[in-house]
Amino acid sequence: MKPLVVYYSLTGKTKLVAQVIAEALNATLLEIEERRPIPIPFVYLSGGFAALTNRGSKINPIDVDLKQYDTIFIGSPVWGSRPAPAINSFIYKTNFEGRSIIPFFTMAGDNSEKALANITAKIERSQGKVAGSFAITSYRVSDEQIIARAKEAIKNY
Numbered sequence: 375m376k377p378l379v380v381y382y383s384l385t386g387k388t389k390l391v392a393q394v395i396a397e398a399l400n401a402t403l404l405e406i407e408e409r410r411p412i413p414i415p416f417v418y419l420s421g422g423f424a425a426l427t428n429r430g431s432k433i434n435p436i437d438v439d440l441k442q443y444d445t446i447f448i449g450s451p452v453w454g455s456r457p458a459p460a461i462n463s464f465i466y467k468t469n470f471e472g473r474s475i476i477p478f479f480t481m482a483g484d485n486s487e488k489a490l491a492n493i494t495a496k497i498e499r500s501q502g503k504v505a506g507s508f509a510i511t512s513y514r515v516s517d518e519q520i521i522a523r524a525k526e527a528i529k530n531y
């Protein structure tokens with residue numbers, strides 16, 4: 375069965391990683407989009423605050439039958455040591471019963487522990503089982519290096 379790669383990306387870094395996974399595993403790629411995209415100058419105030427308080431946001435309808443996938447990669451930037459609100463919404467809306475979930479992050483820093491614990495709890499509340507994870511630092515890292523790191527990380531799956 376093909377895996378599914380679901381991701382949200384504001385500035386394109388998580389998207390790069392999602393594309394590498396989809397290509398490496400011949401997976402279906404699904405981008406989660408904010409219904410009203412967050413203007414970048416306000417992202418720390420609105421998106422950052424929503425992330426810190428574990429809120430979801432309004433996202434566009436999802437055009438994929440999730441029942442067709444038993445492995446789902448979920449990618450998000452780290453916002454305030456947590457997943458982005460659009461990814462919270464996707465997780466809150468979905469029942470992952472019987473599915474293996476592999477969260478992945480991109481982040482400016484190098485510590486994804488808090489974000490991983492946070493997303494794991496949310497996935498488990500939606501009946502999913504976390505079967506792996508990885509995180510890639512994007513700050514002062516070229517797109518080529520992000521792609522190379524993603525290719526390395528995906529070798530484990």
Ligand SMILES: Cc1cc2nc3c(=O)[nH]c(=O)nc-3n(C[C@H](O)[C@H](O)[C@H](O)COP(=O)(O)O)c2cc1C
Nearest residue numbers: 383384385386387388451452454455480481482483
């Ligand atoms: C609102 C906001 C909060 C952030 N908080 C963190 C953080 O807590 N830790 C961290 O390492 N990076 C943080 N970052 C940096 C992003 O995680 C990083 O730039 C990420 O690779 C962006 O992914 P994207 O290009 O897919 O949107 C934050 C960025 C934004 C916009």
